[in-house]
Amino acid sequence: MSYTLKSNGYLIEINELELSSFHDLMETNYATSRKIIIVDENTNEFCLEYLLTSFDFLREAEVILIPEGESSKVIDLCAQIWETWTDYQIDRKDVVLNLGGGIVSDIGGFTASIYKRGIDFINIPTSLLAMVDASIGGKTGVDLGKYKNQLGLFVDPKAVFIDPAFLQTLPIGEIYNGFAEMLKHGLIVHAKHWADLSSIKEVEKELTIEHIYTSLSIKNGIVLEDPFEGGLRKKLNFGHTIGHALEGHFVTKDPISHGYAVALGILAESFISFKKNFITLSELNEIENVLLSNYESIDLSNENLHEIYQLMLNDKKNEQQKILCVLLIGIGESVINQEITEQEILESLEYLNRLYLEEHKNV
Numbered sequence: 001m002s003y004t005l006k007s008n009g010y011l012i013e014i015n016e017l018e019l020s021s022f023h024d025l026m027e028t029n030y031a032t033s034r035k036i037i038i039v040d041e042n043t044n045e046f047c048l049e050y051l052l053t054s055f056d057f058l059r060e061a062e063v064i065l066i067p068e069g070e071s072s073k074v075i076d077l078c079a080q081i082w083e084t085w086t087d088y089q090i091d092r093k094d095v096v097l098n099l100g101g102g103i104v105s106d107i108g109g110f111t112a113s114i115y116k117r118g119i120d121f122i123n124i125p126t127s128l129l130a131m132v133d134a135s136i137g138g139k140t141g142v143d144l145g146k147y148k149n150q151l152g153l154f155v156d157p158k159a160v161f162i163d164p165a166f167l168q169t170l171p172i173g174e175i176y177n178g179f180a181e182m183l184k185h186g187l188i189v190h191a192k193h194w195a196d197l198s199s200i201k202e203v204e205k206e207l208t209i210e211h212i213y214t215s216l217s218i219k220n221g222i223v224l225e226d227p228f229e230g231g232l233r234k235k236l237n238f239g240h241t242i243g244h245a246l247e248g249h250f251v252t253k254d255p256i257s258h259g260y261a262v263a264l265g266i267l268a269e270s271f272i273s274f275k276k277n278f279i280t281l282s283e284l285n286e287i288e289n290v291l292l293s294n295y296e297s298i299d300l301s302n303e304n305l306h307e308i309y310q311l312m313l314n315d316k317k318n319e320q321q322k323i324l325c326v327l328l329i330g331i332g333e334s335v336i337n338q339e340i341t342e343q344e345i346l347e348s349l350e351y352l353n354r355l356y357l358e359e360h361k362n363v
Contacts, residue, residue, distance in 0.1 A: 001209060002014060002015035002016075002019070002020070003015075003209075003213045003216075005216060005217060005220050007136060007137075007156070007160075007220050007223065007224065008138065008156050008223065008224060008227050009156060010156055010157055010158055010159050010160065011159050011160070012136055012159075012160045012162070012216065012220065013159070013160070013161050013162065014162045014164065014209065014212070014213060014216070015161075015162075015163065016163055016165065017051075017054065017124070017161055017163040017165075018054055020161050020163070021159075022055075022122075022124075022159075022161045023055060025122075025158075025159055026055070026057055026095075027057065029095075029120075029158070030094075030095045030120075031057075032093075033093050033094045033095045034061075034062065034088075034090060034091075034094040034095075035057070035058055035060075035061040035062070035094070035095055035097060036061065036062045036063075036064060036085070036088075036090060036094065036095070036096045036097065037051065037058070037061050037062070037063050037064070037096075037097045037099055038064045038066065038081075038096060038097070038098050038099065038100065038104055038107065038108040038111075039063060039064070039065055039066070039099050039100055039104065040065070040066050040067065040068040040072070040100050040101070040103065040104055041065070041067065041068045042068055042100070042101075042126075042169075043099050043100040043101075043104065043126050044063075044065050046126075046169040047099055047100075047126050047166060047169060048063065048099065051097075051099060051124070058097075061097075062088055062090075064081055064084065066081075066103075066104070066107060068103070069103070069255070070103065070143070070247070070251060070255060070258070071251070071255075072103060072107070073103055073106060073107060073141075073142045073143045073149075074142055074143060075142055075144075075151060077107065077142075078107065078110060078111050078114070078142060081107075081111045082111060082114070082115055085111075085115055090115070090119070091116065091119075092116050092117075092118070092119050093119075094119055094120075095119065095120045095121065095122065095158075096108055096111075096112040096119060096120070096121040096122070097121070097122050097124060098121060098122070098123045098124065098135075098157075099124045099126060100125070100126055100127070100130070101125065101126060101127030101129060101130045101134070101174075102125075102127065102129050102130045102133065102134030102135070102258065104130075105123045105125060105130055105134050105135045105140075105157075106134065106139075106140055106141055106142065106149070106152075107140075107142060108121055108123075108140075109121055109123070109139075109140030109153075109155060109157065110140035110141055110142055110151075110152060110153065112155075113140055113153050113155040114153075118155070120158045121157050121158065122157055122158050122159050122160070122161070123135040123136075123157045123159075123160045123161075124160075124161050124162075124163070125160065125162055125166075126166040126169065126170075127166075127170060127174050127177065127178060128167060128170070128174065128175050128177065128178025128179065128182075128207075128212070129174070129177050129178035129181055129258065129259055130178075131162050131167075131178065131212060131216070132178055132181055132182055132185075132212055132215040132216055132219065133178070133181040133215075133219060135157070135160050135162075136160055136216065136219060136220060136223070137219060137220075137223045137227075137233075137236075138154045138155055138156040138157075138223070138227065139152060139154060140152050140153050140154075140155055141153070143248075146248035146249070146251055146252070146311060147248060147311065147314050148244040148247060148248055149244075149316065150314070150316060154227065154228055154229075162212075162216075164209055164212070172204045173257070175203055175204045175207065176203060176259060176260075176294060176295065177257050177258065177259030177260065178259060179197070179203050179207070179259065179294065180239070180259040180260070180262040180263040180266070180295070181215070181259065181262060182197055182211065182212075182215040183197055183198075183263075183266065183290065183291070184236075184238055184239050184262065184266060185214075185215045185218040185219060186198075186218075186331075186332065187238065187266065187270075187287070187328060187331060187332065187334070188235045188236070188238050188326065188328075188332075188333075188334040189218060189222070189235060189332060189333070189334065190214075190218050190332055191330075191331050191332025191333075192332075193211075193214050193215070193218065194331055194332060196211065196214075197211065197290075198286075198290045203294065219236065222235065222236060231336065232336075234317065234326060234336040234337065235326055235334050235336055237317055237325075237326050238265075238266065238269060238326040238327075238328070238334055239262045239263070239265035239266035239269055239326075240262060240265055241265065241269065241312060241315055241317065241323065241324075241325045241326075241340075242264070242265040242268040242269055242308075242312070242325075242345065242348060242349070243258075243261040243262040243263075243264060243265025243266070243268075244261065244265070244311075244315065245308050245309070245311040245312045245315070246261045246264055246265065246298070246308060247261035248311045249303070249307060249308045249311060256298075260295060260296075263291055263294070263295040264295070264298055264352060266287070266291060267287065267288065267291050267292075267351075267352060267355070268348035268349065268351065268352055269325060269326070269327060269328075269348070270283075270284055270287045270288075270328055271284065271347075271348045271351045271352075272325070272327060272340055272344050272345075272347075272348050273327040273328040273329070275344065275347065276327065276338075276344075278327055278328060278329045278330075278335070279328050279329065279330060279331075283328070283330065283331055286331065287331075288355070292355065292359070297352065297355040297356035297359050297360075298352055298353070298356055299353065299356045299360075300349055300350075300352060300353040300356070301353055301356075301357070305346050305349045305350070306346070308349060309342055309345050309346060309349075312345065319337075322339045323339065323340050323341075323345070324336075324337050324338065324339055324340075325338050325339075325340045326338065327340075
């Protein structure tokens with residue numbers, strides 16, 4: 001079964017890669033172009049060979065291998081890539097293929113967009129998170145120290161090809177990493193999608209291509225209406241204000257995945273929504289039950305909560321030195337540009353820790 005979506009001037013296709021329009025696009029638009037494939041250590045091991053052996057025009061492709069993990073999203077690594085491309089004499093008619101998860105598409109899109117004022121890139125996402133979120137929408141970027149995605153551009157790929165077979169190469173944890181973003185899609189604008197996902201007992205066994213397509217459609221629809229995040233698209237940041245701060249806080253300690261951080265952020269920002277009387281206790285309890293059945297709570301007992309708050313002061317969504325957040329006004333409804341105070345943030349972090357202590361009180 002295949003699906004296609006039209007985005008902002010490019011095609012998103014869900015299909016077996018060999019049966020998709022990937023071959024035709026490459027032969028039509030890039031027949032004489034040099035091809036650069038960016039992979040991380042995982043996709044180099046599990047996905048690259050399939051790509052190289054399935055398409056003759058990739059046999060001579062240049063492969064750029066980057067380290068896996070968030071720590072690779074730094075400007076120094078980008079500089080190394082640009083220097084390598086310069087040594088290879090890559091020009092503006094060549095094309096970059098980003099074969100990997102969100103980190104590969106973030107780095108690959110960013111480096112391609114900057115190099116010689118921009119060369120084309122195509123995303124071939126291999127993780128669930130990249131399939132439903134990172135590979136579409138035109139956001140590229142790298143981190144600046146502990147601050148997530150502080151350097152970046154809005155630049156669309158020339159196409160996105162999603163082959164669900166790549167999901168078979170993932171550990172279970174990576175499936176849950178992407179599932180958090182899908183739950184977010186339901187919470188912010190689509191109550192039925194939330195209900196459908198909430199009914200899943202074992203994500204790795206029950207998640208379907210239709211679920212993935214629905215999440216893709218939700219994000220793509222929002223991006224089409226607001227490509228540069230002037231208004232509606234900000235809803236996609238739900239769970240990310242506190243989630244990114246937690247991710248940044250632990251990056252030099254015991255790093256947590258982006259999806260796990262978003263899941264924690266969803267819990268914390270749902271709690272703030274409840275404290276502001278935007279959602280009911282029943283709705284908060286429903287969100288708690290779904291999230292805690294899929295993600296572990298987090299022990300913040302020994303952490304400096306004020307340090308986590310400090311990271312939010314440089315969140316790129318802030319305006320006029322105010323921390324702005326997306327909050328829920330119901331299951332499937334949300335509101336943007338909500339100012340949250342230091343006290344509210346610290347209370348939400350204490351709430352996360354309380355969930356942990358309650359879960360572990362009899363252990």
